[in-house]
Amino acid sequence: MSGQDVLPNTLPTRMTLQRLQVRLGAAQKGHRLLKKKADALTVRFRQITKDIYDTKMEMGNVLKRTALAMAETRYAAGDISQVIQQKVSQPSALVRGGIDNIAGVHLPVFNLECSGSTSMQLTGLSAGGSKIEKCAQTHRSALDTIVKLASLQTSFLKLDEVIKLTNRRVNAIENVVIPKIKNTIQMIKDHLDEEEREEFTRMKKIVEKKKKRIEMEKAALEARREMRRLEDDIDTLALMTGGPLEEPADLIGGDDDIVF
């Protein structure tokens, strides 16, 4: 365990430990939530990918149909594109932007609004009117598909970005923040344990020393008591023999029976 895996500037105290534990809980909760969000986004992402695929396939057909309808119109009514272009005064189809909320992510949504504009009306009155009408219809449906696809594609890009971000956060919490907190907690715990052990040993030493001293004192007391008793004994002996025992050598010397 190297030094970089722990939070910097942490004092190994119980208070810090408590605080860190709260933090760990929060981090784990956040991780769970983010993971859930990432999952939800991924589900949506897959859905959108599928939709894009479908729409693109459809798009090929639709565009082919429009091109065909256009060719038929040109055949029947001549080149009407200029006529139509010069006639248009206001857009008959508008794309409006909206917002879709997926797990707190705002995705742009485009909606096509077709107004029943009459700029087309009576075009091709003398030739190809029905073809022009059909052509307009196919183009309208093509436009619908295009707008749908644009909406999906934009969502796709945005979601992709958000999913990346969320996953990065999830991974960061999972692999950096949580281990770091855990390590710090472990470190503090170790530290505290160490301190405790030290304390214990010191206590033991103190107790030992105290015991020794008590014993020594006891022994000294005992010795003193013994001495006193001896002194008492001597005193008693002196009383018994009369006179204080001043010269024990004399005592020996005075006895004739003692032979050295």
Added chain:
Amino acid sequence: MVKKVGSCPSLATYANEFGFLEGVVKTHYNDFLSSSDYLALNECENISDFIVQLNGTRYCQYVQHHRDDANLEPSVIHDAMMRKFVDDYNFLLDNAIEPLLTFLRFCTYGHMIDNTILIIQGTLQGREPARLIKACHPLGRFDGIGALSTARSAKDLYDRVLIDTPIAKYFEKAAIGGSAEDTLTDSNIELLRNSLHKHYLEDFLELIKELGGDTYDEMKPLLDFEADRRAINISINSLNSDITAEERRALMPRMGVLFPCGTDQLVNRDSLQGVGLALSRVDEYHHIFVAGSEDDLDSTVSIEDGMYKLETAMARQAMYRGFCFAPFYGFFKLREQEIRNVMWLAERVHLGLNEGVSKLPIIRD
């Protein structure tokens, strides 16, 4: 209103005056793509192939510089064909003398009307004049066309430009219940266009009446057909719109096989079946209508297709005639049809579809 263009070209001097041009026009018949050309074009993979194929036809000098380009659009072919059409037409025009000159010019008035309408519309919308003129049909260009877009108001437009053009009189006639200046608004411009075409057709009929003789005999069915086609198309295409019967009647040419009884019936019909009923007296149209009215997305034959087929057949007949002006008109119609045909094929080829040839009216076997 046709100014005196001289009476019918007499047979005695016809060959002398118009024989050369008639010969030229009849050789143009051989310029048309044959059915084998169409089949070959239909087999093409892309537009470059298409151009290689066209290179083997009379269009070769108009398409050859496109040969090596990649990513060609079908419009390239349209432009090339149109250039040839314009060149051929201008050759005829340069060598023609009255009354053929007037006749030839009359053939282009339809495009002129469309161009004028286009520019009026564009001017009303405030579009770029240069682009508008570029978008015009080349055969409908006239001297004052550039000036059309300088006009700021409808009155300007009429006073400065239109009054000098041959179609001014149609504008005058089309202005029902008002002066010619009042008609140039955005709302009724499509009605105006059709009204102009109607007066143009009626005027054309006047012209060939004046020319008389074989020209009248041969041209009358063609113009009648044109008028009837207009009437039928207008009545079908206005079924779902809010055009009143009176407005509709005003757009129908007062000529044609259907006129007056059939036209009357067409005016008052408000369903597709009704139109069919009105057409039941004329066999050709009824056939076309029956074949085309089952027109849904899958059907390959529409009323327009039927009309084009009939028109092609009639124009081809006209090409065979001699000592009258009908071959010139026939050439005009056939060339337009050929451009349509080839463009249709080119667009199919461009889309990668190769089954479009069957519905086209083939001009030459």
